[in-house]
Amino acid sequence: MALRPRKRLGQHFLHDPAVIAKLVAAIAPQAGDCMVEIGGGRGALTRPLLESLTRLHVIELDTRLAGKLESAVAQPERMVLHRADALQFDFSSLAAKPGTLRVVGNLPYNISTPLLFHLLEHRAAIRDMHLMLQREVAERIAAAPGSKAYGRLTVMLAPWMEVQTRFHVGPGAFAPPPKVRSTVMQMAPRASPLFPMEDPDRFAKLVARAFSMRRKTLARSLRPWLTRHEIAMAGVDPLERPERLPPEAFERLVRAWGKGARS
DSSP, X not given: OOOOOOGGGTOOEEXXXXXXXXXXXXXXXXXXXXXXXXOOTTSTTHHHHHHHOSOEEEEOOOHHHHHHHHHHXXXXXXXXXXXXXXXXXXXXGGOSSTTOEEEEEEOOHHHHHHXXXXXXXXXXXXXXXXXXXXXXXXXXHTOOTTSTTOSHHHHHHTTTEEEEEEEEEOGGGXXXXXXXXXXXXXXXXXXXXXSOOSOHHHHHHHHHHHHHTTTSOHHHHTTTTOOHHHHHHTTOOTTOOGGGSOHHHHHHHHHHHHHHTOO
């Protein structure tokens, strides 16, 4: 399958057999697993997964690649191909029971963050995710408060997902080689949030606003919603910047905001 990668779709096809084997071993597919692969590409990961799985859902946006996938695998009858955009896809529809869907894939950098937010919306259906990401994104996911990589993505995933860095991958494992290194991350929804959450929608809104002005103090960025006094009463320094706050501190701010009822 010698189709050229499309730059606008951020395509870099995994081809290194050793890396593919390591990724499959990390995923550890079992015959009865309910699994979906995001971006089947040339079938490099699809083929070994189908050797273990009774059925594999594959989402592929590129019509050229989708048209070739069935002939690229040895067990096409086990593959359910969805010619769709993963950013719009209803992942929950694939899971017969909550917490059963396994998500795998090599995510293009240009959609990885919005796709992670989209998958977060379907967390109730998901058992785990093994995703190949640009290392910069992986570092943001696992970042600690106060670090340069810490940001909105970190804070939004932390309450809901347990994350683990599995291994790093060099550019040579892909065709064409990207200019960056990649990392395989394992994520699994928590049985319950890391801390009690009063209003997840308000949490998301407040976190987004704070990090949209991350160089400003919380007193300035949250001024329409919270006064300095209210921020301080939540146990947060009003002169602090968002990248220094642990995720649970944002929840305290959400609760203070809810008491004031300003929107």
